[in-house]
Amino acid sequence: MAQTFISDISGQSYPISERVNAHAINVGLFNMIVKDKPQFNDRSSLTLKELNEYRMQYISSYLSKEVSNLTDMEQKVMQTLNDNSIITKEVDTEEETSSDTFGERVADKVATFGGSWTFIIAFGVFILLWIAANVYLLANKGFDPYPFILLNLILSCLASLQAPVIMMSQNRQEDKDRLRAKKDYMINLKAEIELRALHEKIDHLIIHQQQELLEIQRIQIEMMNDILEKIEPKTEN
Numbered sequence: 001m002a003q004t005f006i007s008d009i010s011g012q013s014y015p016i017s018e019r020v021n022a023h024a025i026n027v028g029l030f031n032m033i034v035k036d037k038p039q040f041n042d043r044s045s046l047t048l049k050e051l052n053e054y055r056m057q058y059i060s061s062y063l064s065k066e067v068s069n070l071t072d073m074e075q076k077v078m079q080t081l082n083d084n085s086i087i088t089k090e091v092d093t094e095e096e097t098s099s100d101t102f103g104e105r106v107a108d109k110v111a112t113f114g115g116s117w118t119f120i121i122a123f124g125v126f127i128l129l130w131i132a133a134n135v136y137l138l139a140n141k142g143f144d145p146y147p148f149i150l151l152n153l154i155l156s157c158l159a160s161l162q163a164p165v166i167m168m169s170q171n172r173q174e175d176k177d178r179l180r181a182k183k184d185y186m187i188n189l190k191a192e193i194e195l196r197a198l199h200e201k202i203d204h205l206i207i208h209q210q211q212e213l214l215e216i217q218r219i220q221i222e223m224m225n226d227i228l229e230k231i232e233p234k235t236e237n
Contacts, residue, residue, distance in 0.1 A: 002014070007045065007050060008044035010051045020051050022041065022043060022045060025051065029051075031143050032057065052197075107172065108169050111165060114162055115166070130151055133150065
């Protein structure tokens with residue numbers, strides 16, 4: 001029959017393999033449990049699942065030390081920890097739901113084309129053709145003779161329109177950079193929390209193994225004592 005124990009947190013019976021002794025818990029987490037369950041002491045025990053629940057509460061309180069409440073990003077990190085989901089999916093979903101407007105898409109395309117060698121070469125060719133057509137083909141008597149006032153007007157209008165469009169695209173790029181920084185922050189935060197939890201679990205496993213080894217040694221000592229007690233009467237005879 002499998003051995004069981006009674007959890008001092010829930011008062012229910014669980015397999016002995018899930019038992020965690022109070023002295024194996026770090027001080028900060030132990031104090032939190034005592035604050036929630038005053039009857040809990042250093043001789044008490046609880047299950048690993050219950051310990052993980054208090055770990056999540058401890059992490060939440062740790063994150064909210066410098067601010068009154070958890071931020072939206074931190075709450076999402078805690079939610080992904082509870083759901084065992086991947087945090088990048090949450091951020092990617094937000095990016096997909098924030099659909100771009102038609103003007104924003106046009107601004108991106110204009111800025112991309114305006115900042116390329118294709119635009120520079122094409123516009124240079126256009127200016128050369130304009131000058132050649134008015135100076136050579138039309139003998140400087142065409143629709144825009146030297147000093148090319150109409151060409152200067154077109155260039156000024158193009159520059160005045162292109163500048164705000166490029167600024168709009170730069171603002172959108174800053175928003176994208178903020179989203180990337182947000183994603184990096186959330187990933188790093190979750191990695192730090194999981195590393196802390198991993199350290200806690202490793203410490204629990206080490207202490208649990210030590211407890212088992214001590215229990216085995218105790219049983220071996222009892223067996224040796226029984227053997228010695230049986231041998232001593234024979235030697236006396």
